[in-house]
Amino acid sequence: MSFQPVLPLSGYTGWRFLTQTLQRQTTAFAASGEVAMNTKYFRENIAKVETVDDLMSNRRLLSVALGAFGLQDDLNSKAFIQRVLTEGTETQGAFASKLSDKRYAALSSAFGFGNADGVQTSKADFADKIIARYTSESFEVAVGEQNGDLRLALNVAGGVADVLAAKGSENAQWFAMMGDSPLRNVFQTALGFPASFAQIDIDQQKEQFISRAKATFGITTFADFADPAAQEKLIRLFLVRSEINNSAFNSPASIALSLLGR
Known part of the structure; x- marks a missing residue:
């Protein structure tokens, strides 16, 4: 068992x-x-x-x-x-x-x-x-079966490590984060970008990620997210914003609007 x-x-x-x-x-x-x-x-x-x-x-x-x-x-x-x-x-x-x-x-x-x-x-x-890695990833999957947000949070440390292990340029690291769907989900939610954000020009997305991450977390490069304290701030903001988003989506007003739209 x-x-x-x-x-x-x-x-x-x-x-x-x-x-x-x-x-x-x-x-x-x-x-x-x-x-x-x-x-x-x-x-x-x-x-x-x-x-x-x-x-x-x-x-x-x-x-x-x-x-x-x-x-x-x-x-x-x-x-x-x-x-x-x-x-x-x-x-x-x-x-x-x-x-x-x-x-x-x-x-x-x-x-x-x-x-x-x-x-x-x-x-x-x-x-x-x-x-x-297999044990860690399998545990994340098991967590995700109960709570998807906590699975994404568990992925942050490994996702950041993989981006930095590639040893690309600063821009390449941000693009790599954006190409890692679970990691991007955390960054996008934590930084308050809507789902439609992914539809704008890719270079503009990168610049917006960099600008808002610096303003929000006080980081100067993507490598700063290797710091566990920076990862904890990122995860905390992600989980708080995600709960707010879910609460708004499940509010009586949003449910009523959804029913009226059917």
Whole structure:
């Protein structure tokens, strides 16, 4: 039987409870059910993977690999994932590097099939790194089944880390954040941008994100969000604004307007 996250509260109060109990809950989650069986299998077998085909032909290993990067929904998109892995991230025009969702580049870079250093699966710490990500991502999914906002909040630290790991320019980092749908959702909500904001020119979006983030959080570069204190401010504002938005949407007036519009 799998351990289910305990989430008695929502909003920022729920976030504080979750962070205070996170280590105990994730430890229990990692040791239970399907997660424990999958991580054990991955640890015992991943070093045998020497080629992209080896990984693609083992659905169980592939599910952990994709799940570690929040890409579990792509498990059946084999041709797409094979290209992501095969081309790596270092050559000009590499497929994964051109995708707006930078989780694919993070996946490709971690496994290294198409990069100069070669496949990483037999490295001593490789299994531990992927398993840590898989467990964390799986826990986020379980949290999201109960509370989507708390799942997005849990993703912030890893999402920011992935953006910074790419070591792009300042502009590239903001664009990478915008291409990471869960991370963008947090930033867009926290900074008070409406859903229609995504429809304006992409360069204007970037400038607005930079300007409002500096005004709201006092940051000077995207890298400032590596600071846990800055992430906590971002998450707090995201959860507060999200609750306000949901309350307004579910108010008697909005419900009445919705019914009249049917």
